[in-house]
Amino acid sequence: MIKYIGSKRRLAPVLATMAERLGVQRALDLFTGTTRVAAALKARGVHVTAVDTARYAHVFARARIETDADTLDDGALDDALAWLQQLPGRPGYVTETFCRQARYFQPFNGERIDAVRDALEHELRGSPLFPVLLTSLIEAADRVDSTTGVQMAYVKRWSDRSARPLELRRPELLAGPGVALRGDACELAGRLGHFDLAYLDPPYNQHRYYTNYHVWETLVAWDAPEHYGVACKRLDSRDAEQKSVFNRRREMPRALAELVRSVDASLVALSYNDEAWLGLDELVAMCAVRGAVAVLAFEGPRYVGAQIGIHNPAGARVGTVGRLRNVEYLLLAGPDPLVREAAGAARAGAARTGAATPARSRRDVVDLHPINVAGGLSI
Ligand SMILES: C[S@@+](CC[C@H](N)C(=O)[O-])C[C@H]1O[C@@H](n2cnc3c(N)ncnc32)[C@H](O)[C@@H]1O
Numbered sequence: 001m002i003k004y005i006g007s008k009r010r011l012a013p014v015l016a017t018m019a020e021r022l023g024v025q026r027a028l029d030l031f032t033g034t035t036r037v038a039a040a041l042k043a044r045g046v047h048v049t050a051v052d053t054a055r056y057a058h059v060f061a062r063a064r065i066e067t068d069a070d071t072l073d074d075g076a077l078d079d080a081l082a083w084l085q086q087l088p089g090r091p092g093y094v095t096e097t098f099c100r101q102a103r104y105f106q107p108f109n110g111e112r113i114d115a116v117r118d119a120l121e122h123e124l125r126g127s128p129l130f131p132v133l134l135t136s137l138i139e140a141a142d143r144v145d146s147t148t149g150v151q152m153a154y155v156k157r158w159s160d161r162s163a164r165p166l167e168l169r170r171p172e173l174l175a176g177p178g179v180a181l182r183g184d185a186c187e188l189a190g191r192l193g194h195f196d197l198a199y200l201d202p203p204y205n206q207h208r209y210y211t212n213y214h215v216w217e218t219l220v221a222w223d224a225p226e227h228y229g230v231a232c233k234r235l236d237s238r239d240a241e242q243k244s245v246f247n248r249r250r251e252m253p254r255a256l257a258e259l260v261r262s263v264d265a266s267l268v269a270l271s272y273n274d275e276a277w278l279g280l281d282e283l284v285a286m287c288a289v290r291g292a293v294a295v296l297a298f299e300g301p302r303y304v305g306a307q308i309g310i311h312n313p314a315g316a317r318v319g320t321v322g323r324l325r326n327v328e329y330l331l332l333a334g335p336d337p338l339v340r341e342a343a344g345a346a347r348a349g350a351a352r353t354g355a356a357t358p359a360r361s362r363r364d365v366v367d368l369h370p371i372n373v374a375g376g377l378s379i
Pocket residue numbers: 004005006007008009030031032033034035036037051052053054057183184185186201202203209210244245246
């Protein structure tokens with residue numbers, strides 16, 4: 001999967017184990033991003049509906065969630081990958097914009113991205129293989145990029161990985177049905193029917209996914225947009241409809257509260273980290289409208305960009321990163337017995353997978369024990 005701010009690599013197995021132990025059959029992942037959580041749930045036999053506003057996230061969800069690996073023509077997929085892999089490079093929009101004007105990929109890889117994307121457009125649009133192959137292309141491009149993990153800047157000297165040749169690989173696909181939807185979580189949530197589990201992982205600050213991952217947006221839209229600035233961002237990034245309410249400090253709390261209140265699910269699981277505009281106590285209060293609330297905390301390394309450092313558009317290091325670790329919270333909300341059972345199952349999942357480290361040492365962390373908001377937070 002691609003490098004992605006906020007991707008829940010560590011939490012996905014915890015949520016999947018929890019869902020399995022609770023016997024969850026239908027789940028909703030309202031901000032699916034890379035589809036990590038949705039895919040982990042689907043892998044445990046859950047029917048998942050995956051929603052996101054981003055075009056690339058919708059493509060990932062069509063490939064991993066909507067595509068049933070059992071019915072996809074394996075031979076045709078292998079043939080298509082082999083054919084695309086041997087296409088000679090042909091310079092186009094990606095080469096000119098993202099390799100010459102900006103420096104996200106080395107030109108020899110940019111030419112191949114152009115050639116493969118054109119071939120997908122002209123030969124395979126409409127095929128069930130299309131989202132799978134486009135996912136493969138985006139993941140291949142991500143492996144040879146020269147960024148710090150977001151597409152607002154690129155590093156001054158080509159990254160080592162950018163010198164490797166673009167290699168299309170078969171994305172991991174899962175058996176079974178699922179649904180992928182592109183749209184606004186706030187508009188869709190009430191129209192999708194009832195779910196056993198709804199997972200909410202919205203953006204929590206001003207950093208916009210649309211601009212942070214504009215290259216992937218353009219690779220999917222394939223519309224050669226006008227662009228601006230050193231990062232060559234899409235001109236339509238400035239349009240109001242591309243801006244999420246979750247990136248607006250004043251509007252976000254109300255939107256999130258309404259979403260938590262109205263989503264039609266027995267159990268709501270809400271992700272949050274300690275770099276967000278909202279405090280944990282505010283989120284607990286939001287969740288309390290559904291009944292009991294449990295808070296689990298996990299500590300771990302921050303997203304990849306923080307590990308690499310802060311750079312200006314010319315690629316020069318311009319600051320120091322405050323810290324390299326953060327705490328991720330998982331709030332579980334619903335009827336008291338269900339929340340207690342879910343918290344126990346999630347803790348068991350964390351212990352079993354070892355993927356998430358329960359936070360224990362920080363003073364401001366609520367420990368793993370389920371708490372009932374009526375009793376107050378035990379910090
Ligand atoms: C924190 S990320 C989710 C990461 C995801 N859980 C993962 O593991 O990859 C937040 C996601 O919300 C999406 N988003 C932002 N505003 C949205 C909205 N109004 N409705 C649906 N998705 C939205 C972004 O495109 C982004 O993919």
